[in-house]
Amino acid sequence: MPCRRQQGPPHVTRNTPPRSSGRPRPNAKGSKVGQVARPRWSAQPGEAKAAEARSPETKAAAPRSPQAKAAAPRGSQAKAAAPRGPGGEPLVGERYEVEIGAVAHGGGHCVARHEGRVLFVRHALPGERVVVEVTEGTTKSRFLRADAVEVLSPAKDRIEPPCRFAGPGKCGGCDWQHVTPGGQRKLKAAVLTEQLAQLAGLTPAEAGWDGSVEPVGGKPAPGQVPAWRTRVQYTVDPESGRVGLRKHRSHEVQLVDRCLIAAEGITELGIESRDWTGLASVEAIAATGSSDRQLVLRPLPGEQLPLVELDRPVSLTRVDQQELYHRVHGRNFVRERAVERTWRVSNGGFWQIHPEAPDTLVDAVLAGLDPQWGENALDLYCGVGLFAGALAERVGEEGAVLGIESGKQAVADARHNLAGLEQVRIECDKVETLLPRTGITETDLIVLDPPRAGAGRETVRHLASLSARRIAYVACDPAALARDLAFFAEGGYRPVSLRAFDLFPMTHHFECVAILEPAFGRS
Numbered sequence: 001m002p003c004r005r006q007q008g009p010p011h012v013t014r015n016t017p018p019r020s021s022g023r024p025r026p027n028a029k030g031s032k033v034g035q036v037a038r039p040r041w042s043a044q045p046g047e048a049k050a051a052e053a054r055s056p057e058t059k060a061a062a063p064r065s066p067q068a069k070a071a072a073p074r075g076s077q078a079k080a081a082a083p084r085g086p087g088g089e090p091l092v093g094e095r096y097e098v099e100i101g102a103v104a105h106g107g108g109h110c111v112a113r114h115e116g117r118v119l120f121v122r123h124a125l126p127g128e129r130v131v132v133e134v135t136e137g138t139t140k141s142r143f144l145r146a147d148a149v150e151v152l153s154p155a156k157d158r159i160e161p162p163c164r165f166a167g168p169g170k171c172g173g174c175d176w177q178h179v180t181p182g183g184q185r186k187l188k189a190a191v192l193t194e195q196l197a198q199l200a201g202l203t204p205a206e207a208g209w210d211g212s213v214e215p216v217g218g219k220p221a222p223g224q225v226p227a228w229r230t231r232v233q234y235t236v237d238p239e240s241g242r243v244g245l246r247k248h249r250s251h252e253v254q255l256v257d258r259c260l261i262a263a264e265g266i267t268e269l270g271i272e273s274r275d276w277t278g279l280a281s282v283e284a285i286a287a288t289g290s291s292d293r294q295l296v297l298r299p300l301p302g303e304q305l306p307l308v309e310l311d312r313p314v315s316l317t318r319v320d321q322q323e324l325y326h327r328v329h330g331r332n333f334v335r336e337r338a339v340e341r342t343w344r345v346s347n348g349g350f351w352q353i354h355p356e357a358p359d360t361l362v363d364a365v366l367a368g369l370d371p372q373w374g375e376n377a378l379d380l381y382c383g384v385g386l387f388a389g390a391l392a393e394r395v396g397e398e399g400a401v402l403g404i405e406s407g408k409q410a411v412a413d414a415r416h417n418l419a420g421l422e423q424v425r426i427e428c429d430k431v432e433t434l435l436p437r438t439g440i441t442e443t444d445l446i447v448l449d450p451p452r453a454g455a456g457r458e459t460v461r462h463l464a465s466l467s468a469r470r471i472a473y474v475a476c477d478p479a480a481l482a483r484d485l486a487f488f489a490e491g492g493y494r495p496v497s498l499r500a501f502d503l504f505p506m507t508h509h510f511e512c513v514a515i516l517e518p519a520f521g522r523s
C-alpha cells in the first residue's frame with residue numbers, strides 16, 4: 001500500500017501546519033509550508049463553499065432545500081462546472097499535502113481544501129492525509145481537480161488496488177479499486193444521504209431508506225473483484241492498434257490486457273490480445289442466460305473493417321459515421337434472459353450491465369408497487385420492455401400497461417419481446433412529448449426509469465397529476481433522483497420506501513428504487 005511518508009517533491013505545500021512543530025518550515029521552492037510564494041488565488045470563500053456543496057459532476061440537479069439554496073444559489077452550478085477559469089497560471093502538476101474530507105457526488109472523488117480553495121480529489125478516502133497532484137485547474141479556477149499520489153495516513157477501508165491499471169493517471173473505468181467492497185458501499189450511501197438532504201431536504205428515514213447500499217450477487221471479500229460488466233466499450237489506441245480503456249476525463253487510452261470487472265463471457269473472447277488497427281472502438285456484449293456475444297465496431301473515418309478472429313464465435317456489427325448500425329455477420333441483437341423471459345436487445349439498445357440487475361430491480365419495483373389484477377400501469381422510458389413485461393404479468397388481461405420509449409430500435413424490441421401480452425402497448429416518442437398527448441388523466445401505477453438527467457419538473461408535475469396509487473422511480477443518478485423527489489413533493493407525492501443497490505462495483509455508480517405514494521391519500 002502506498003502509505004509511506006514521502007521525502008517530498010519540492011513543490012508540496014500543506015493546507016495545515018505540520019504536526020511536529022506547528023511552525024511553518026521552508027520547502028525546497030523557497031516558499032513556506034502552509035504558505036505559497038505568490039498569491040495563487042483570487043480567493044472568494046463564498047464560491048469555494050458553493051463549489052464544495054455541489055460536486056462538478058452534479059449536473060442534473062438543482063438545489064431544492066433551503067439550506068442547499070443558501071449554499072449554492074441558482075446558476076452557481078453552471079459556473080462551478082467549469083474547472084478552468086478564464087486564464088490564470090496553470091497549476092497542473094503542483095503538489096499539496098491535504099486532509100481529505102467527505103466523498104462528493106459523481107466522479108469518484110472526495111473534497112479537500114488547500115488555502116481555502118476546493119479540490120476534488122480522486123484515489124483518496126475521507127479522513128486520509130495525502131499528497132495530491134493537481135490534474136486540472138489554474139490560479140483562477142474556482143476549484144481544482146487532483147489525484148492523491150501519496151497516502152500519508154490511510155483510511156481503514158483502503159486496500160491495495162487489485163487491478164494494476166487502476167490509480168492516478170491510469171484507467172478511468174473504476175473509481176474505487178483502492179477501497180474495500182464494504183467501504184465502497186459506505187461511500188455510495190454517504191453520497192445518497194447527502195443528495196437527499198441537499199436536493200430533497202429529506203433524511204434517510206423520511207425517504208423510507210435504511211441507509212444501506214445493498215450488495216448484489218454476494219458480498220465480495222476485500223481484494224476480490226466481481227466480474228460483473230457484461231458490456232465493455234474498449235477504445236483502440238491509434239499507435240499500437242491494441243485496445244484499452246480511457247483515462248479519467250481524457251481521450252488518452254490506458255492499454256489493458258485484462259479488465260477485472262469484465263464478465264467472463266467478455267474476457268474469454270480475447271479482445272485484448274488482438275490488433276484492431278483501423279478502428280476507433282470495440283464494444284463487447286456478453287448476454288446473460290444465452291451464449292450470444294456481439295461486437296460493435298466503429299471504424300475510423302475512411303478505414304475498412306479488419307478481419308476479426310476471436311477465441312469464441314461472435315456476431316459483428318459496424319457503426320458508421322452517422323451512427324447507423326450495419327450487421328456484418330451473425331445477429332444484430334443479443335438474447336438476454338431475465339425475469340423468466342427472453343429479451344431481444346438490438347444494436348445500441350439499453351440493457352442493464354450487471355447480470356443480476358434486471359431481476360433485482362424488477363423484484364424491488366414489484367415489491368414496492370404490489371400490482372393488482374386489473375390495474376392500469378405506465379412504464380416510462382421503457383427500453384426493451386423490462387418493467388412493462390413484469391407489470392403485465394401482474395395486472396393480467398384485465399389490466400393495461402402503456403410503455404413509452406424514444407429509441408426506435410428499443411421500441412421494436414419491446415414490441416417483439418412482449419408480443420404475447422395483449423394488455424401491453426408500446427409507443428415510440430419522448431415521454432414529455434407523448435404523455436400530455438395521450439389524454440390519460442389517471443392511472444393506478446407508474447414506473448419511471450429515466451436516463452441520468454432524470455425526469456425533470458414538467459414530467460414529474462404531469463405524473464403527479466395522474467392520481468397513481470403508487471409510483472416506482474428507478475434511478476441511476478442520486479442527484480437527479482433527489483431533485484425529482486423534491487418535484488414530486490410539490491405534486492403531493494412522498495417516498496415511502498427507498499432502496500439502493502450496488503450494481504456497479506468498483507465504480508462510484510449505483511442504482512436506486514424509490515416508491516412514492518400520495519402524501520394525503522389518493523384523490
Ligand SMILES: C[S@@+](CC[C@H](N)C(=O)[O-])C[C@H]1O[C@@H](n2cnc3c(N)ncnc32)[C@H](O)[C@@H]1O
Pocket residue numbers: 350351352380381382383384385386387404405406407410429430431432449450451
Ligand atoms: C435507463 S434506460 C431504462 C430502460 C428500461 N427501463 C430498462 O430497465 O431496461 C432509459 C431509457 O429511456 C430512453 N429515453 C431517453 N430519453 C427519453 C425520453 N425523453 N423519452 C422516452 N424515452 C427516453 C432511452 O432510450 C433508454 O432506453
